[in-house]
Amino acid sequence: MAHLLIVEDDELLRDGLSAQLKQAxxxxxxxxxxxxxxxxxxxQAFDGVLLDLGLPKIDGLEVLQRLRQTLPALPVLILTARDGVExxxxxxxxxxxxYLTKPFNGDELLARLQAMLRRASLPAFGTRTSTIHPPAHAGGALRVDPSMPRAWLGEVAIELxxxxxxxxxxxxxxxxxVVSREAVLAAWQSDAGEGGALASNALxxxxxxxxxxxxDSRLNIRNIRGLGYMLETARP
Known part of the structure; x- marks a missing residue:
């Protein structure tokens, strides 16, 4: 089930969209x-965003620009009354x-949304972040960008x-x-950068x-003797 965020200041439209998409x-x-x-x-982690442009407090375009800094591949469908080419x-x-202009047909919205989410799930769009949600008091979600060396704990970037x-x-x-030592070393050896193959003890x-x-989180890399490593949420 895809998790969507609707960002819309018109309460009537927002409630209508929410009801339609929940029904879908x-x-x-x-x-x-x-x-x-x-x-x-x-x-929170979302699979897609429906974003109005004419928003109070922070304009929709600024919201889009700011989310792209940390979520470069999160699917975003703009819903707006601004219908000019520019x-x-x-x-x-x-x-x-x-981009869909108001007023719009509900069936067209669903079709565009489904197409957008389908494209985002294809391998060519594989830059979406992987997310783990530890307890809320544990520093926020861990998000890892699978396309470049970036990760975040909540809003804080991790230097990697x-x-x-x-x-x-x-x-x-x-x-x-459990991820075996051999699996990690094989992944590293397939990468020509940063020195190629590594000795096992460097792991x-x-x-x-x-x-x-x-x-700063409750996530822990556990050493499973004789087998390898496992990422888990530590008990309080």
């Missing part, structure tokens, strides 16, 4: 201004995936080397499962570094 099987959260939208996006260009250049990011991304993809150094960088 989506999980919905709503925000009535740009500030609330950014707060939602910092705290407005559509500004929205698409700002990072929107699609290429090797650390590769290890963390692999552990996140296999959360709750412990990177695991130690990652543990320190995750210290």
């Amino acid at each position: 099987g989506y999980l919905i959260d709503t925000a009535d201004d740009g500030e609330a939208a950014l707060d939602y996006l910092h705290k 407005d559509r260009i500004a929205g698409l250049n700002g990072g929107a995936d699609d 080397t290429q090797r650390e990011w590769e290890l963390l991304a692999l552990l996140v993809r296999c959360e709750g499962q 412990e150094v990177y695991v130690h570094r990652l543990r320190r960088k995750l210290a």
Whole structure:
């Protein structure tokens, strides 16, 4: 079930969209201004956003630009009364995936939304962040960008080397499962950058570094003797 955020200041339209999309099987959260939208996006993971441009507090285009800094591949469908060509260009250049002007047909909205989410799930669009949600008091969600060495704990960026990011991304993809030392070393050896193959004992150094960088969360890299490593949420 896809989780969507509707950002719309018109209460009647917002409630109507929410009801329609819930009926279509989506999980919905709503925000009535740009500030609330950014707060939602910092705290939760979404599969897509329906974004109005004419928002109070923070304009929709600024919301789009700011979310693109940390969520570069989150699917965004703009819904707006601004129907000029220059407005559509500004929205698409700002990072929107699609653009629908008000008033719009409900069936067309569903079709465009489904197409946008379907495109985002294809391998060519594989830059969406992987997310793990530890308890709320544990520093926020861990988000890892699978296309470049970037990760965040809540709103705070984690500084990672290429090797650390590769290890963390692999552990996140296999959360709750044991990742063997051989699997990590094979992934590293397939990368021509940063020195190529590494000695097995160097892996412990990177695991130690990652543990320190995750210290502000309750996420832990557990050493499973004789098998490998597993990313898990530590007990309180």
